[in-house]
Amino acid sequence: MEGSKTSNNSTMQVSFVCQRCSQPLKLDTSFKILDRVTIQELTAPLLTTAQAKPGETQEEETNSGEEPFIETPRQDGVSRRFIPPARRCLEILEQMNEDDSEQLQMELKELALEEERLIQELEDVEKNRKTVAENLEKVQAEAERLDQEEAQHSGQFGTINNFRLGRLPSVPVEWN
Known part of the structure; x- marks a missing residue:
């Protein structure tokens, strides 16, 4: 608990900080304003078994066997309470x-080996994905190029991009 301010209607503004990192904690709005009795309970000094007085009530005697909260002051002025x-x-x-x-060390080693195996498998899958993506781009570019070519025929002659191809039926073609 840190930095409390008193308002005019006998309530007190309270904020809490994390014990590990000392960052402020965001609480529900109902925790922001506490009445005077609750503030006294929170700020009352904690009694250990050595500090117990002979006039304690029966309830306090039964609780005295439990480990008390331990409050340690820090240099920043905020006290930390460690819960039993x-x-x-x-x-x-x-x-x-x-x-x-x-x-636990053996389990950790097994998990590390499994992690390495999964990372290798992921790298292989990623490599395959890149290869397939590159092949797809090549095929799409080839398909676009083929769509642009105009192929026609008239009789025995074919025309591709205004280039006439074919042979006369009476003239044999030699393939040397």
Whole structure:
């Protein structure tokens, strides 16, 4: 929680920041204005088991066995509160045995090999696609050129682009 401002109707403007990157979090509009009781609950000092006083209520005594929130001040003046379940998750990750770690490393290697295979397959498909696209362009250009040629015939003579081709029936053609 950071930078709170008091407005004239006993409510307070509140904003929150990410614990990792210290970027402001966008919250629902209902979270922007909190009443005085909620502000007191959020800003009240956190008691640890060492700070517990003899006059605590029964409810506070039952909660004192749980791990408290830990507040750490930073140089930027914004305090960070670390939530116990997140801390427990970190402890579990630290306590993970070597077998699990080795198994995860093997899975990571298998996934890396599969990624390389898929990348190679993608490159092959892309190369084939480019070849087909080039061939298609060549065929389309040839089709356009052929469409422009005018082929006609009159009798035994053919005409292609005003060039007469053919032979006389009485004159044999030699193919040497």
